[in-house]
Amino acid sequence: MKPDSANQTISFRGRSGPSWSPDGKWMAYVLDGKLWTLPVAPDGKQTGPAIQRTKGLADNMTWTADSKTMVYLAIDTLKQMDLTTGRVSTIPLTFTYQPKLPTEPTIIHAGKLFDGKTNKYRENVDIILVGSRIQAIEPHKAGRKGKLVDASKLTVMPGLWEMHTHQTILSGEKQGRIWLSHGITSIRETGSDPYDALERRESWDAGIRPGPRSFFTGTLNEGYRLYYGLATSIRSEEQLRMELDRARKLDYDLLKCYVRLPDRLQQLAADLAHQIGIPVTSHELYPAVKYNIDGVEHSSATSRRGYSMKLTSTNHIYADVLSLIAKSGMNMTPTTSLQGGFSFQTRRDTSLLSYPPYIHFYNETYRTNLMAQQQTMRRIMPGAVENFKTLAGNVKKFIDAGGRMTPGTDSPLIPYGLSLQVELQNWVEGGVTPFETLRGATLWSAEAAGVGNDLGSIEVGKVADLIAVDGDPLTKIRDSMNVRYTIKNGNVWTLGELLK
Template identity: 40%
Template sequence: MRTAHRRRLGVVALACLLATTATTSATSATTSATNAAPRPRTVPVTVSEGTNLAVAVSPRDGSLVVDLQGQLFSLPPQGGTATAIGADFLDPYWPSFSPDGSRIALQSFVAGMFHIRTVAPDGTDARTITRGEHDDLYPAWSPDGRQIAFTSDRQGGEDIWTVDVRSGAVRRITSAATAETHPTWHPDGRSIAYVQGNAVESVDLATGAVRTVVPAGPGFVGAPSWSPDGKRLAFLRGGQGGRTLQVSEAGVVRQVGDYRDVFPFPPRWRDADELVYGANGHIAVTRVSTGASREIPFSATFQLKRDRYERKAHDFDSRRPKPVRGIAGPALSPDGGSVVFKALNDLWLLPVGGRPEQLTRDGFHESDPAWSRDGTRIAYASDKAGSIDLYALDVATRREQRLTSSPGAEVAPAWSPDGKALAFQDQNAQTLTLDLASGAGTRVLGPLNAPGRPSWSPDGRTLALAVSAADRNQILLADLATGTTRTVEPGPFASLSTRGDDGPVWSPDGRALAFSMDSTIHVLPVDPSGTPTGPARQVTGEASDAPTWGPGNTLLYLNNGRLKKTTATGGHPTDVPVGLTYTRDKPDSRVVVRAGRLWDGKNAVPRTDVDIIVVDNRIRSIEPHRPDRPLAGWRYVDASALTVTPGLVDMHVHQEMRAKYVGDRLGRLLLSYGITTTRSTGDPVYRAVEDREALDAGARTGPRFFMTGEMLEGSRVGWEFARPVRSERQLGLELSRVRELDYDLVKTYERFPFDWQARVADRAHGLGVPITSHYLYPGIAHGVDMKEHLAGPTKWGFAFARDASAGGVYDDVVQLAARGGMPFSTTLFSSGSMLADDPGMENDPRIRALYTPQERQTLHAKVLCAQGLGPCGFLDGNAEQARREVGVVKRLLAAGGTVLAGTDAPLDTMAVSLHLNLRAMGKYGVDPFAVLQSATLLSARQLGVERDLGSVEEGKLADLVFTGGDASRDLAKLADVRMVMKNGRLSTVDELLAPFTGLATRAE
């Protein structure tokens, strides 16, 4: 547990680290510059409605404390003007007054875990009551004020515990296999009621006897609260019709009050008959005996610090060579003499101290190179035959052998010590072994949640790999003979940095596992079975990833785009110069495009019959069509029967999440649907940098890519492309990565502390880089630029967000987002319901050629779901959900806010989902002009490239889409792409599909 004193010292250490990072020049990315400090401006926003607000009632004077958007406000009993109290980053939840009114208990995330804290009624004097590497939730005071009951996972499950407020001593109250949550103390102090499943139970504290207070019924229950006389139990019951307030009295349960969107917090008793709670955007008061309800009016003002800062420069035209930083999956040869890696869409072999040699020369996808133990062969994955298969390359002769040929994908090969087998993974996240002599495959593990690459023990008996376990990235050891598995912590309550190329990797002598943890390389001593024989020791002090062993104790790793070597005992690292550069692709061409219609991105009504003059990669002019225009030396494109629009932008993708399973199809698919720009909101960093550089160099076919690395996350982590950050020092390392790998965006994720988020925003803005997250407040008050999803997952889970309740969004969210200038991305998973209007989309030639068999199955299931002919997936929504979500979009736009088109692909269907998002907005009432701008000009503006992209104007980059209809009148026509031009290079859809046309069918 970090104390306040240690946190202050950490801030000083971080400041020193940032100062050092800021002075680094030789290794900084070429397009970033250290800009002037951000210039904040304060924007006051006053609201009179609240989304998912919580209320606490003082037993002293009836005054209220309200948790509104994560900010505490005090309010007189009768309502009126609220006063902000408490620290900006207190991050409170579930507030409740002590019986004497002297303290307020909270569930607070201020230290990076949920713990119970108390504050004075004015929000000052914060005290930490519980501590540890676990979550303590839902505080409830004992009647005498000496204890607080809460839910905790400190013993692995969700049980009821109590803590002595003065001593901090804890006691476990329940220990059932099921989850027990939302405790409330009976007024006599002898029992605690809680939610179990969809019922309310009570445990006798003296005997441990459990009885049912509210029997299980339809829908879910939550937030029980005993009346002061112990005769009534108020609670919430929810279902598809909303969430209502219920009261159980003498065994009879009835609804009280007429509200259908009661917010998910305990209703607070003012006396034995009157309840105060949040509902339908208001503070509600209901008299239980009569059911009469009224509302307590309030107004609350937020002070938002919104940064003005110079965005980082993007040079789209220079042909100046740039150093390659996107080195993916490097592997040191067993003799230590060479490194194989992926860069610029090919595999390279680098003699240590020499110049890199290109091993592959094609437009197809390669990944995951791995040396055989004798150093004579390199295994890797490629889609050159249509699907992602494994190949073995003889290093001496350069001859290669295709090892797999299934219609699915095989990736992440690892050689057995004797060279007779490979371990690998497939598109279902299964780990298998392949006998090279017979070609027989054997499943070892899985499917798992995005495991890391396997590593084979030197004795051939065990596989080690990174897995998700207990909300952390841990080491799984699989015994190949017995099939048994076990997990090992890399350190106490620690995580591997990612589940990808960050290890664990077995040393040649079998005595150690190397991995990245806390963003540096560590070595864990182990016995032959992988069992640790001591604690892991840190061997690097800089941002370090992708360890790989050479002879003896040699370790190769990546430091912010540079290869370095060290030893397992530490010491000063040495550089391994790569010497690889690339130049930005820029066509030397002169093109005249005759457009029958041109929707330019700035005007609602298209122009007709114009000539778009493109020289190299930019639009020189747009003129009325001239039949007599001289065309000698020009390429003429007759689009007189087509509509030209700006290239589309998908503002929310995780492009590398499944790229290694999809390969070269991905970029071609996106372009074939008119998407010429994508923006990552979280990806494995080196794969993302490699992708951006390969696309910029023209070595890969696909949209231009605005990348970020792993999402910055707290100590608990779920996604493989999130990076757990546990200390201020590590945060400094991550910020060095942002600068030196030239991020286009920083994303902080669900459990990243808000005070760190504000610090990251300030530092990123100094580099000209925006920051985004899943949260509206307090990020909007401390410089965060954008919010992802209209309503997305949070650290409280899918069931709760401060910006969307069961009944929708209230005016606080709308006003804060609009007046604070924070755009939202759409990510309308419910737009899959649009497939009912156009089920033929799944039979489009682009889908048949460029979707993998697994992706086609997923899309087909979505069509059946939309038609009501099959089950729906977890993320699928229906037409009514789409209507409601687009209603939020309309309200945001009407208030002056900004909504940008994004999909969360590949969690949603790649490419198709962007068109479904746009169609859903149009179908349910957003003006088509606003819909189109959400995927063009407004997205370019948010990316900071409005001068170059987002509209068809003189001087801008030539990113154009040619469609068979007028999308300004019919948004469905936007998917009827015939040709696409990106950066001045024109491709027909048939040309994009050609390398894979027929291959998928033959592979099946």
């Protein structure tokens, strides 16, 4: 394919080809981020040397019927190449959108208000919204002008964050409603097809489809060989710099380095990402701490070293790991529910699997298969469940040591939405207080995403991403599941509207 490409994967399996020309004479593909064509025989065997067609990033290529022209995406520009002359032209595109904003003031009459910052409620207050922001929080007064949301018998709190998920276009329109119906108003997507993720974010923000606020990165920045399809093989500094250019132009919210990315490139990735103002996260503790990477995903997960650097086989945290994460200021998303917590909690409390949004969005076949998968996990990995309380207790240890913890699940390995609610219960099971848990799922998550000045707590001047739940979540964390209203950017949905 090229002189030094033996045993190398194409850049990204989802959109890098190979794409066979209609006349059967050419194979197009992306290697090292650049577009190549290879002359082939009708049986696909190579008949000549590969030809490099671009100097910059290219993907999503397609052929015209006569096999003389290719159309491809060059980051944020659609281009057309005449293969006979090599001439490249730009296909003009003009896409714009505007965030959906309420057209009148909204008055939320809150029986109780948890602001995300203090371990107590304010009672019987009005939260006054103008546009997307909180204009005032005042003692309740009847007759205020505007749209009234009667939460007088409910608890109003900041919307929840899911800090580690991966989505797919195949989920369709219901994806956004799943999140909102579970009280989740912001998600952090730690690996995606960036074009799918960008479309979701813009459609949700514009109100074309209901959905949460989306903070995303593109594909996982991986080394020479890929384990997951949602990754790009990075082999050089040049290619890494091109990927950071994509991150800038597509307005990524974070960058994720994966486990096989060479250490020297991981350091460069951190430096380049910080230059464009976005945080970096990784599975690895080392060399991430050394290179000023901002976050670490999972308390134990995929590692090129073949073993966990963070936990023992019985889920005990290593003392140096505890110290490094707490003192470095790195944010950690432990995904406790993924590593036995979901199985533990749903076995002990089977009513979780009858939760109305879960029943509504997931059909019987899915629910039956999920139960079978959980039973299989308990059989082949009994330690994941039996040692779960030790794992959950590690979250408490991190917080007590001064570490920053935020909840995430790695859904869809476990169900979108429900898994985040179970994650919160897992934390409390491990000794974290409901207040500390909800602070992690609101204010600390917003701060980790770099938007703590606008989101994560209910304060005058901040953006109105709120939920109203039935119960007392500062006493009983499970009450955070009792969502009755979800408000994102000042726009209000009832649970019934989301479960349509």
